[in-house]
Amino acid sequence: MASEKPAPLLQIEDLHVSVGDREILRGVDLTIGEGETHVLLGPNGGGKSTLLNTIVGMPGYRITQGRVVFKGVDLAGLEIDERARLGIGIAFQRPPAVRGVKLRQMIDVAANGTLDDEAMAALDEDLSLGHMLERDVNMGFSGGEAKRSEMAQLLAQMPDLALFDEPESGVDLDNIAVVGGAMNALLKGEERIAERTRAGLIITHTGHILEYVNADVAHVLYSGRLACKGNPLDLIEEISSHGYEACVGCKLCQSL
Amino acid sequence: MPEPLSPKAQQRLDEIRVAAEAAIDKPAALGPDVDITRFRTVSEQQKIESLESLQKQVKETVIHSGFMADETDRSASYFQMDRTPIYERVQKAFDDAIEITSTEDALRLWPEEMIEKYWWRAVMPDKDKYTALVALHQTEGYFIRVKAGRKVEKPIQACLFVSESNVSQNVHNIIIVEDGAEANVITGCNVHVDVKEGLHAGISEFYVGKGAKLTFTMVHNWAADFSVRPRTGVVVDDDGIYINNYVLLTPVKSIQAFPVAKLVGARSTAVFNSIVYGLKDSYIDLGSESQLIGEGSRSEAVARTVSMDQSTVYSRGRLIGRTNDCKAHLDCRGIVQSPESTQWAIPDLASEGAPGAELSHEAAISPIAAEEIYYLMTRGLPKDEAISMITRGFVNIDIPGLPDVLRKQIDKAIEETSKEAM
Known part of the structure; x- marks a missing residue:
């Protein structure tokens, strides 16, 4: 490795993951460098959420082979909260409701108590949180509210690697713009790549979110493997016209 | 004389x-x-x-x-x-x-x-x-x-x-x-x-x-053999409001209480809030009854129970509708934190000749969901702190008029008991 090239932020090597008796990931290799934004495409059941949950450290996702290295640290054996404090954050697709715990408290926790009133007010304004702050987190939240709440927590946490599980699902267009804006703010998508440090990995089906967020590269996770990669918008167009199977089988991807 | x-x-x-x-x-x-x-x-x-x-x-x-x-x-x-x-x-x-x-x-x-x-x-x-x-x-x-x-x-x-x-x-x-x-x-x-x-x-x-x-607001602070x-x-008369807050955080030999609110007045209201910790071998049988008699009367009962050790806790709630225009709800939830503890949740609703009475209840006894703990952990909170935050949230019902000293007392009890439950 050339000495001027920094070690990648996230390095996944030959990752095999089982849930129960079922092997979901069958040898995934993925490298995400500082400042890079990657997109993860693929059919339902292909293992996209499994990959995110494995990186986060959710129990029940058993690594049978390979490893996940973040900032040079093998994540095996690290608890969810230890990974979070190391700099991994996630916006869930369907976060659980927690009775009695307010969104404001979740934001405070995510910021590790470092958020002052001004910063909280800015979050409130950017994401139109309003009365949501005093509500039990995710309790009766609409699709758009749940996503905005997840983004508020990520913006408070400011992780070095942010994982987004279908940030546009179940969200109307107005909310997609708000969520996309927040993702952009987090990943600093408008700055030149050399100045960015935070990285992102985004699961999307439709690609709508890419109208707001600049992604560098997309991968297709198919049958537990990363079957191909390419320019995000090109890949999405290819998939929407010809389907995943044709995409995965195409020569361009095979040659990668 | x-x-x-x-x-x-x-x-x-x-x-x-x-x-x-x-x-x-x-x-x-x-x-x-x-x-x-x-x-x-x-x-x-x-x-x-x-x-x-x-x-x-x-x-x-x-x-x-x-x-x-x-x-x-x-x-x-x-x-x-x-x-x-x-x-x-x-x-x-x-x-x-x-x-x-x-x-x-x-x-x-x-x-x-x-x-x-x-x-x-x-x-x-x-x-x-x-x-x-x-x-x-x-x-x-x-x-x-x-x-x-x-x-x-x-x-x-x-x-x-x-x-x-x-x-x-x-x-x-x-x-x-x-x-x-x-x-x-x-x-x-x-x-x-x-x-x-x-x-x-x-x-x-x-x-x-x-x-x-x-x-x-009643706070009980008994001895273990009491x-x-x-x-x-x-x-409660017309347009009157009665709010009953009950807090029990210490062991007791046995307690049995079942306060009754007679909502005789039109548009009268009764609210019962209770936070109960079952500790040691306490035998606790608590509940409330609201009789909805006056037209437009309303009632709500919210109970949160955490039981530990060898405690037995009954959490009851009875709503009796006796007028057509009345409405009442029971919300009674418990967490059992010890294999030697027993909890009963007993909601009890009756409409006595009041076809229009709207009475409902939600009763649940269940542990803290693992996915909720993991969710808090993904924001950087260690597991024990996540559990105590969720437990605190569980019993942290909105109690009007609760003095700060009591709020702190409740928080402290939760800290101690959730540590024990690890």
């Missing part, structure tokens, strides 16, 4: 005595039976001039139930040690708004009015042996009256303290909030740290007038 009672009042007192005598061996419908003949009644104590002259140990004990010896943030105080009301005072600013005295003094001062309107009118003396015990061998209790139209924001505090072992304290309390008045009453029942066995039988009769509001049998009846 006091004037003799009217024949009608004397007849009423005789009826109460006869009814109580007939019920002195009658076991309660719920809860383990207590042999009331084992206890002698509590003793006389010396009156005090200032709450500051209470023993340091006593002051430290009662503060756990929200009773402040420094009365700056209180409008009035009543302190009963064993059978003696050792201290009764209304702060100057509220002199013409509040009357506070012992119930026996109230009966001496206004016998005809008391007997006609308030004396054993909301609780029946022959309900069971504990009501009978108080009717026949009463050892004082507090009388609080808030005058019509007076809204007293600062809490009125009352403390019933037991300093001896093997006694029964048989108190009879009466609170009257007259039409348009508002009051916030905090009562603590405490025992001295050295006290072991004993019985507390407490009758409480509350009368909430038209458009009046009573927030009543048996507790409160009997409470509340009558």
